[in-house]
Amino acid sequence: MTTAGRTAPGPTALARRDPTVVLGTLLVVSLLLLVPVDPWTPGALLVAAVAAARAGGVPWRTLLRGAATFGPFAVSVLAVNLVTRPGVPVAHVAGLTVTDVGALVGAGLAVRTLLVGTLAVVVASSLDPVRLVTSLHQRVGLTSRAAAALLAGHRVLEQLPARWVAVRQAQAARLPGPRPRRPGRLPASPRLLGRAAFTLLVVTLRQAQQMAVALETRGVGSGPRTVHRPVPLGPGDGVLAATALGVVLLVGLVTWRLGLLETWGTVGR
Amino acid sequence: MTAAGRDVAPDAGADRVDADGRADAPVVDVRARRGLTLSELVLLAVLAVLFGFLYWALVQAWAALQIAMGPFGDLAQHVLIGGWMVVAPLAIYIVRKPGVGVVVELVAALVEFAFLASPVGPMLLLVGLVQGVGAELAFTLTRYRRYGWWVFVASGVTAALASTLLGTVRYGWHLQDLFALRVGLQVVSGIVLCGLLARVLGDALARTGVLDETALGRERRARRAAAEVPA
Numbered sequence: 001m002t003t004a005g006r007t008a009p010g011p012t013a014l015a016r017r018d019p020t021v022v023l024g025t026l027l028v029v030s031l032l033l034l035v036p037v038d039p040w041t042p043g044a045l046l047v048a049a050v051a052a053a054r055a056g057g058v059p060w061r062t063l064l065r066g067a068a069t070f071g072p073f074a075v076s077v078l079a080v081n082l083v084t085r086p087g088v089p090v091a092h093v094a095g096l097t098v099t100d101v102g103a104l105v106g107a108g109l110a111v112r113t114l115l116v117g118t119l120a121v122v123v124a125s126s127l128d129p130v131r132l133v134t135s136l137h138q139r140v141g142l143t144s145r146a147a148a149a150l151l152a153g154h155r156v157l158e159q160l161p162a163r164w165v166a167v168r169q170a171q172a173a174r175l176p177g178p179r180p181r182r183p184g185r186l187p188a189s190p191r192l193l194g195r196a197a198f199t200l201l202v203v204t205l206r207q208a209q210q211m212a213v214a215l216e217t218r219g220v221g222s223g224p225r226t227v228h229r230p231v232p233l234g235p236g237d238g239v240l241a242a243t244a245l246g247v248v249l250l251v252g253l254v255t256w257r258l259g260l261l262e263t264w265g266t267v268g269r
Numbered sequence: 270m271t272a273a274g275r276d277v278a279p280d281a282g283a284d285r286v287d288a289d290g291r292a293d294a295p296v297v298d299v300r301a302r303r304g305l306t307l308s309e310l311v312l313l314a315v316l317a318v319l320f321g322f323l324y325w326a327l328v329q330a331w332a333a334l335q336i337a338m339g340p341f342g343d344l345a346q347h348v349l350i351g352g353w354m355v356v357a358p359l360a361i362y363i364v365r366k367p368g369v370g371v372v373v374e375l376v377a378a379l380v381e382f383a384f385l386a387s388p389v390g391p392m393l394l395l396v397g398l399v400q401g402v403g404a405e406l407a408f409t410l411t412r413y414r415r416y417g418w419w420v421f422v423a424s425g426v427t428a429a430l431a432s433t434l435l436g437t438v439r440y441g442w443h444l445q446d447l448f449a450l451r452v453g454l455q456v457v458s459g460i461v462l463c464g465l466l467a468r469v470l471g472d473a474l475a476r477t478g479v480l481d482e483t484a485l486g487r488e489r490r491a492r493r494a495a496a497e498v499p500a
Contacts, residue, residue, distance in 0.1 A: 023383065026391045034439055069332075076335040080343030083444045109440060116390035120382060123391075145307050150376070153314030160322055164321060198473065201319060205479045208315035211309035221307040237489045264467050 014126035014240075020139040021237040023132070025244050026123055030116060032248050038262035039107035041255045046115040048247055053122045057252035062125050063118065068115030074110040081106030101267050108262070129154045135231040145221035152209045156204055167199050168192075308482065309364050309457060316363075317373045320356035321380030327352050328387055340342060344447065347454035350432055351425060351462025357404035358424045358467035363474075365413055365484040367405075374401030403431025418468060425464025429455040 014022060033042060048243045055062060084091070087101030136142040142150075168186045196219070200242060255261040305313070331349055335342030356377055357370035378397030381387040389396065407435035408415075435456050437443050442451050471485060480486040 023391065027394060030391045031395070037363065072332050072336055076342035076345075080341055080447075084317070084447050086446070087443070106439065116392065120387065123295075124383060125387070129384055132383065145310055149310035149314040151309070152311050153318035153376070153380075154384075156315050157318045157380065160319075197323075201470075202474065202477050202479050203316055204319055205312065208311050209308065209313075209479075209482065212311040215311065216307055246479040249283065264444070267441075267444075 011124045012058050012122075014058075015128065016236070017240050018135055018231055018233050018237045019127055019132040019141070020135040021241055022123060022127070025241045026119055028247055029119070029244055030158055032245075032252070033112055033116065035263055036112075036252065036255070036261055037105050037108040037264060038255070038260055039104070039111045040258075040260040041252055042108065042111040042115045044246060044251045044255070046111060046118065046265045048251070049115060049118055050120070052139070053118070056122075058122050058125060062121060066118055066121030068116065068122075073117070074113040077113055077228060078106040078110040104262060105267055127218065131229075131231055134227060134229065138227065138231060139233070144225040147224055148215055152208070152215065156207065156212070159206075160200075163203065164200055167196050167203065171196055171199075178242070284352075285429045288415055304366070305366060305369070305424040309366070309369075312483065313360055313364065313369055313373050315378060316356055316360055317376035319382050320373075321377040321385065324353050324377060324381050325385040325387055328381075328389075344451065344454065348449050348453050349457055349462070350429065350487035351464075351466070353462070354400045354404050354425075354428045354432065354459065354463040355467050355470070357428065358408070358421055358464060361405060361408050361413070361424075362416055362467060363419075363480055363483050364415075365487045367409065367413060370405035370408070371398065371401035374398070374404070396432070397433050399435045399500070400428055404428035406431075409449070418465070421464035421468040422460050423464070424467070425459035426456055428463050431458025432459070 033045075036042060050063060054060070082098045083101035084097040084100050085105055086118045087099030089097045090100050090103065091098040105184060130151065133142070134145050136150075137144065137147045147204070172186050252261060331345055334345040334348065338345050354374070357374045358375040361370045374397040375394065378393040382389065382391055382393040385391055404424050404427065406427040407420055410423075411420055433442070434451055436451075442448050445451075450453060471480075474480050475485050475489055478486075481490070
């Protein structure tokens, strides 16, 4: 798949699991990660997540690309927390006071950002959108009409980059004045980009109308539908969910027993 | 196009338009308020996908702004937060049915996270849910009958406050010195980039004719028809 920004799906172990189970597990794990604010708990889980991803066939390139994307966010979260949390001053930097609570919470939230980002990259690299919609239809009762609408939306997403380039090329061809000196270089003023974005919106909504007519003509939404390629739900899906949740709870238990686990309740006192 | 045969006639509800043609007058046929037609579902899915993509692009702008703001880069998210919620009031303005703001935000979040690998991760689903509920609250209070500028301002405020509440739970903002600044930035961004921008975008799209078969398009036609009736 060539959607902009999308990591190409690879033959990972996660790709063979039920997408609804994968997404549900990831959502629960993310909710559990809201509890700790120390760096040790998410740090240990980050090591475990990277190890599991490597064992599951996720290439280093994918993981490092994710880290490069999420790194600035993590650094930013650390920086602002260092100097804006009450606590015992431990350093003064450029006229700003760094506190012990700021350092602890900042590091914790930064590592959490890296962990969640890594998990997001790993899941996105293994999810097939059509399989996901089919699975949502089978597992959580997504109606066939809604599933068809989502797949239509996915089709739009696939075509979006090519459509964006076409709109901008048409825009450049209509611009007054001499042709650009370097071929292939499109004008990039904010005003023109804004106009191109609006045109893209209009053209895509028009396409949505045409797709809706096509779907109605084919009787989508008029009754129950069969599924072309059902997504199987097997014991491996249960093992995946149980293992992921078990590891999170185990790490939390260990850091708590070691006295390293901190929550908003303990740092806010 | 008649969406599953449930679209109302172009002049439906024309007699309910105010004499001065106010934009917030209720004109949607009651029968059309039940459930979503297939064409509405496709429209919402496409809106969600488009804005999921735009939200993902906004995340890249957020990263650049964070770096530019140095140690206070974390505050950049509050400047831009309204831009991540704009599709909810826009969808409600176009379709005018309960729940569409929440649904479209959820699907946009799913696209952004599952298809485009947003750094916010799966929590985006929860963020989308909370922001969608927040943005929709103002319209719910008017029973989806008022679409004036002030309702969009209120939608921006409620969306921003809901988002602030979630951020406070996730990041403990209330324990920081900058809490008031964070709330202020969120509310201003919510009003401008979420509420008002949704109304401006909706009107601009409607002027192109691409929304003629939606509740917004029908309302505009009804207003025009009412304006053309001789006194």
